[in-house]
Amino acid sequence: MRRLGIILPATLLGLLLAAGPAFACGGLIGPNGAVNLLRTTTFAGYHDGTEHYVTAFQFAGGGGAFGSITPLPAVPSSVVKGGDWTLQRLIRETSPVFAYDAVRAGASAAASGAEELMKVRIDALDITVLRGGAADIGTWATDHGFRLPPDAPEVLDFYAERSPIFLAAAFDADAAAERGQQLGDGTPVHITIPTDNPWVPLRILALGKTGSEQVQADVYLLTDDAPALLPAPTGKTGIRLDHSAAATDGLLTDLRSDRGMEWIPSTGWLTKIAVDSAAADLTYDLAIDASGAGVPSRVDAGFELPSAAAIAGSFDGGRLILALVFSIVGVFGVYLMTRYRPGGAVR
């Protein structure tokens, strides 16, 4: 049994998108102070081949639309409103101190080339699960009125090369105000993702930041045993280990009692990773091996491309033989052509 719980409190997980009419000529991204996505808090758990993400968007006031894009390891099977206290309870565990109205829509193809796999409305959030390359996702965002920051093309490529699945969340501040949402109110979203390949996106946290800006985040992991991580949280790599211990019965019971959290097992290992890195240095994700093998994936960490790993790890003898045969036939053909003379004579 494998399980993995991840939470990013007080941080923004996702590509920040400024919405509304485009401002050229040095205008600010988004109206200054008019609307803010205060923070995005994310929890992801892994159990029996299924990853569970709970992401909360907090309303900071203002009007208009705002949003984020979160890279996912695979296509989710459901996106629903998350539980009410899961995120807060996890934070409290290491720092002593969420109505299903979602509507799933059928898949449809977007004009940009990005495939819309799922559309869900949760409170004031319009959530779309997308499949596509970096260009597809970027075009989709542009077509939907969002402006991506200048580092988005490279960051989207970084993720799309490993998983072409993204979750776009557009926050309608006007709708939030109409619903009576107060400043600081959060909307938790629970994403269920069947996958053999869980990882925590960290590089996305630096999106839109200048190189010297600091990225700070807390990552909570819940696994059967102490997980193997890449990069190692030594503190020198921009991430450090803040907590590593068996999860208490109280924590597991509290988490299990929240909405949609019945999958929480009876035992587990709780790890807290603190991210504190200059944006320019945060060029990796957190690869986790919760299987006990102790070999976190270099591809998942973003240190290696999937294609490079595939080439290094496989040898297709059949294709090599076929290529050799074609090469020999080609050389023989050239030889015949050089010996052919007009009139049918052969030298």
Added chain:
Amino acid sequence: MSIDRAVAALGLGLATALGAAAIASTVGRSEQPLVVEITIHYSHFSPSAITVPAGRPVTFVIHNTDPIDHEWIVGDAALHERHRTGTEPFHNARPTEVSILPLSNRTTTVTFAQPGTLTYVCHLPGHEAYGMTGTLVVTGG
């Protein structure tokens, strides 16, 4: 006329035509626009330094390989200072200021009258700070 002579005459005619075309090209070269290709990738210009002669039209072919909007605005420091606080949403009126839509190409032809050093910049929010600048040196021709 034998076939061999016909082939020889045809070859001579072809060679003459090609030679005339080459001479015409040389004569007219100074009036033809110089073509400079610029590629935008990951919100950076490539090349980031270009040298062109003054007084001769230069056609810039700008390829935006990114899925986001970009701008190519060339000029002196004063012009760029104005654009940093500008509000023009799309540039199309001046050949030295063009917007390039995502994943598209844009062509503009400019004749720089005076030698000097200019810069080209994308003034969309955050793009200049991200490094989306280049230097254009205009020589004496």
